[in-house]
Amino acid sequence: MQKFSRRFLPLVVVALSILAGASAAFGDAMLQKPEGFGDRPLTMIVPYGSGGGSDQLSRAMAAAMTEAAGLEFQVVNKPGGGGTAAIPDFMLARADGYTVLEHIDDAVSAYASGSIAENPAVDWIPLCMAQITFSQVYIRSNEDRFSNWEEFVAWLGGNSGTATMANVGKVGSMELTVMEQLESALGIEISQISFDKPAERYAALVGGHVDLLFEQPGDVRNLTDAGEIKPILTFLRERPDVFADVPTHIEAGADFEPLTRFRGFYVKKGVPEEIVSFLSAACKAGFNTDSFQEFNRKKYMHLIDSFRDTEGSIALINDAIDTYSAMN
Amino acid sequence: MEQFLTGTAALFGDLTSITIFVCGLVGGALFGAVPGVNMLTLGAVLLPFTISMEPGHAVMLFSVIYCSGVFGGAITAILFNIPGAPENAPTCLDGYPMTVSGRAGKAIGAAVCCSALGGVASAILMMSATGAIAGWAVRAFGPQEVFSLIFFGLVVSASMGASNLWKGWLSVFAGLLIATVGTDPVGGIARFGEWTLFDLHYKSYYLSAGIHFIPMILGFFAISEVLVQATNISLGVRERPKASLEFPSLAEFWRVRFTLLRSTLIGFFAGILPGIGATLAAFLGYSQALRWSRHRDNFGKGEIEGVVASETANNAATGAAMIPLLALGLPGGALTAMILGIFQIHGMEPGPLIFINSGDLVWVTFAAMFWANVAIVLLGWVQTKTVVHILRLPFRWLAPGILILATIGAYALRNLMIDVWVMFVAGVLAYLLRASGYSAAGVILGLILGKLGESAFSKSMQLMDYNIFGFFARPISATLIIFAVVALAASIIGELRGDRRQNRPSET
Numbered sequence: 001m002q003k004f005s006r007r008f009l010p011l012v013v014v015a016l017s018i019l020a021g022a023s024a025a026f027g028d029a030m031l032q033k034p035e036g037f038g039d040r041p042l043t044m045i046v047p048y049g050s051g052g053g054s055d056q057l058s059r060a061m062a063a064a065m066t067e068a069a070g071l072e073f074q075v076v077n078k079p080g081g082g083g084t085a086a087i088p089d090f091m092l093a094r095a096d097g098y099t100v101l102e103h104i105d106d107a108v109s110a111y112a113s114g115s116i117a118e119n120p121a122v123d124w125i126p127l128c129m130a131q132i133t134f135s136q137v138y139i140r141s142n143e144d145r146f147s148n149w150e151e152f153v154a155w156l157g158g159n160s161g162t163a164t165m166a167n168v169g170k171v172g173s174m175e176l177t178v179m180e181q182l183e184s185a186l187g188i189e190i191s192q193i194s195f196d197k198p199a200e201r202y203a204a205l206v207g208g209h210v211d212l213l214f215e216q217p218g219d220v221r222n223l224t225d226a227g228e229i230k231p232i233l234t235f236l237r238e239r240p241d242v243f244a245d246v247p248t249h250i251e252a253g254a255d256f257e258p259l260t261r262f263r264g265f266y267v268k269k270g271v272p273e274e275i276v277s278f279l280s281a282a283c284k285a286g287f288n289t290d291s292f293q294e295f296n297r298k299k300y301m302h303l304i305d306s307f308r309d310t311e312g313s314i315a316l317i318n319d320a321i322d323t324y325s326a327m328n
Numbered sequence: 329m330e331q332f333l334t335g336t337a338a339l340f341g342d343l344t345s346i347t348i349f350v351c352g353l354v355g356g357a358l359f360g361a362v363p364g365v366n367m368l369t370l371g372a373v374l375l376p377f378t379i380s381m382e383p384g385h386a387v388m389l390f391s392v393i394y395c396s397g398v399f400g401g402a403i404t405a406i407l408f409n410i411p412g413a414p415e416n417a418p419t420c421l422d423g424y425p426m427t428v429s430g431r432a433g434k435a436i437g438a439a440v441c442c443s444a445l446g447g448v449a450s451a452i453l454m455m456s457a458t459g460a461i462a463g464w465a466v467r468a469f470g471p472q473e474v475f476s477l478i479f480f481g482l483v484v485s486a487s488m489g490a491s492n493l494w495k496g497w498l499s500v501f502a503g504l505l506i507a508t509v510g511t512d513p514v515g516g517i518a519r520f521g522e523w524t525l526f527d528l529h530y531k532s533y534y535l536s537a538g539i540h541f542i543p544m545i546l547g548f549f550a551i552s553e554v555l556v557q558a559t560n561i562s563l564g565v566r567e568r569p570k571a572s573l574e575f576p577s578l579a580e581f582w583r584v585r586f587t588l589l590r591s592t593l594i595g596f597f598a599g600i601l602p603g604i605g606a607t608l609a610a611f612l613g614y615s616q617a618l619r620w621s622r623h624r625d626n627f628g629k630g631e632i633e634g635v636v637a638s639e640t641a642n643n644a645a646t647g648a649a650m651i652p653l654l655a656l657g658l659p660g661g662a663l664t665a666m667i668l669g670i671f672q673i674h675g676m677e678p679g680p681l682i683f684i685n686s687g688d689l690v691w692v693t694f695a696a697m698f699w700a701n702v703a704i705v706l707l708g709w710v711q712t713k714t715v716v717h718i719l720r721l722p723f724r725w726l727a728p729g730i731l732i733l734a735t736i737g738a739y740a741l742r743n744l745m746i747d748v749w750v751m752f753v754a755g756v757l758a759y760l761l762r763a764s765g766y767s768a769a770g771v772i773l774g775l776i777l778g779k780l781g782e783s784a785f786s787k788s789m790q791l792m793d794y795n796i797f798g799f800f801a802r803p804i805s806a807t808l809i810i811f812a813v814v815a816l817a818a819s820i821i822g823e824l825r826g827d828r829r830q831n832r833p834s835e836t
Binding site (some may be wrong): 078079081084113164169191196202203222 | 347424466467468469470471490511513514515516517518532533534535536537538540642652656657665672678743744783786791793
């Protein structure tokens with residue numbers, strides 16, 4: 001499936017050039033490319049497999065940046081190792097701005113825990129963050145032992161004192177860190193079961209093999225819309241409108257700054273400044289296109305402010321590194 | 329039935345639908361048959377175009393590709409000992425020996441008809457019981473049951489393709505060992521990512537992704553086969569296989585009716601479970617045929633029943649895999665995940681409500697899979713009469729083609745060179761292993777099931793508070809583990825007693 005980019009590149013390039021040409025002819029406010037940059041396609045490395053959240057975001061952003069800045073992209077998936085297998089190839093590429101890496105907050109937690117050596121805020125330059133979302137705790141809709149967070153905590157105390165939660169396995173990840181913060185703030189214990197594949201995680205909750213699920217709302221929207229599962233706790237400072245009847249962790253009595261899931265785009269350190277600022281502006285313009293906004297709405301990525309520019313991204317990453325380091 | 333007819337009518341109602349159906353069928357079979365690319369490659373290429381298609385057409389196209397793609401991989405397995413996809417690996421064990429002995433037509437004919445029969449049966453089962461079965465499977469099969477099933481699969485399949493039981497087990501253990509490379513499924517710790525040998529220090533993120541089974545399969549079957557044939561040519565002992573076009577007779581199918589039935593049930597059952605799917609189905613189907621067959625002495629030497637067993641099971645898994653996808657929104661593999669994507673692109677979310685909200689579309693899917701499997705027979709008959717002629721090409725022309733396709737296939741998997749190196753190293757290792765009676769299929773089985781099994785085992789242990797006897801507290805997992813232990817004991821006793829009978833299949 002990774003062949004897509006290579007096999008269809010000529011077609012895509014032709015199609016995109018026509019598109020680009022057409023919009024240029026109409027005199028859109030298209031960004032001006034720096035002298036001598038962007039005349040050949042850029043490579044966008046996606047460190048996860050095709051069809052997943054990162055892949056869909058990268059392809060949507062590549063199309064949006066084509067529309068907004070006339071850049072052409074070749075999207076290449078290099079999945080494996082929780083997003084680490086793609087990093088050497090990115091670091092080997094020339095620092096000329098022609099290689100863009102998509103990555104998520106897992107790179108930040110991996111750096112904080114020492115699994116990778118590259119600091120995303122120092123060794124890479126973030127162009128922008130294009131998706132920022134929060135996490136929730138879910139239960140089965142037909143769960144008869146408890147139907148909200150308060151009842152769950154009461155059940156947990158009165159029952160055996162332990163509950164099971166389907167979660168990702170990676171030590172030091174956003175998911176496990178947030179749960180650790182919650183458990184220590186409330187003095188409760190929830191046993192985390194590591195599922196490496198998302199579908200298995202959801203099946204474990206739906207099938208009754210675990211009591212709880214930790215996930216972001218966009219990823220399980222089909223299951224919540226179908227009424228199979230429902231959120232009982234939101235990790236945010238304030239309740240978002242869509243989940244107005246679900247309490248936040250602050251309301252539940254745990255006062256900590258919640259980590260978020262964020263996905264964004266990077267170039268290597270050393271890329272000339274004018275190219276970085278052009279790409280960063282292109283990312284922002286792409287984010288603001290109608291098509292990308294529509295994409296993010298479909299993915300439930302419009303519930304909180306989902307955009308950060310380079311400076312904002314660096315602040316976001318550094319805050320996250322501080323939180324992770326404090327927990328380690 | 330009425331819904332099925334409506335679905336069928338929608339399928340063949342207009343010229344566009346029929347064109348898409350035929351293209352999907354031929355495309356799937358073609359991509360499935362060429363080593364290095366597979367139905368996933370085709371699916372990824374086509375996925376962006378489905379946005380502008382009618383939802384019914386898009387879903388139909390992918391369902392058809394799914395059915396014919398699984399079948400297409402059997403052709404190269406039989407002709408060149410190169411499984412088009414992991415689920416065709418057991419087909420090599422008897423399919424390739426049949427080619428060598430000049431019965432390629434029969435082997436392909438059997439693969440075609442059984443793929444179709446397994447697929448049709450599975451489509452019918454799927455139509456009659458989707459919602460209920462999916463709910464049951466997801467509730468009844470937790471990590472403990474999945475681990476027990478994998479354990480059972482490992483035990484009963486261990487000895488296939490090796491010259492004796494001990495070498496079979498050693499091959500499987502080698503595969504299990506290779507499966508441990510990479511990121512561990514519990515804590516996400518990178519294993520073998522960093523080591524020091526005397527003064528040599530090595531650290532790389534590449535191995536954090538582990539050794540993938542696709543380059544291993546390409547190396548173990550395709551590269552090593554090229555090396556074997558090259559040896560034979562240089563020693564002057566290679567005979568070009570006869571390109572026979574003979575189709576299997578009805579009597580031959582009647583002889584294997586129980587294997588057909590058994591493999592259909594095994595395939596259907598394995599397909600329902602998310603993440604298990606067609607590969608385990610094919611291995612289980614094959615090993616159970618080996619166990620119960622009256623012709624077990626011929627297994628591994630070109631027994632048509634072996635081809636029947638594995639090809640029926642892997643196609644039976646296709647229909648079953650749609651059940652958790654449609655009824656619960658849980659895709660079992662990469663291609664079903666793409667189908668999920670198509671539903672979502674068109675604003676539909678698979679889940680219990682899809683039968684109510686998009687019932688028409690569901691029945692178009694069912695009808696498409698049913699008719700695709702029926703059409704495979706025709707397609708297969710044409711292919712049998714044509715594709716076998718490739719064998720007439722001199723091997724010195726075929727070999728570079730095989731090597732190029734395999735290299736492209738290994739690289740295209742993740743766009744990482746590491747996979748190409750893994751493939752070539754695996755090819756040389758497999759060449760040496762095969763020469764000494766170890767089993768290539770065993771190593772691959774260990775690798776695939778090792779990854780799945782470790783992940784299921786660690787989840788089970790976490791759920792059971794690290795009490796290993798918890799497996800026996802659950803009826804399904806207890807039954808599977810006890811069966812596995814009994815089968816293991818029986819095979820060891822049998823091996824110790826009856827080495828003389830030599831009822832093991834010879835090396836692949």
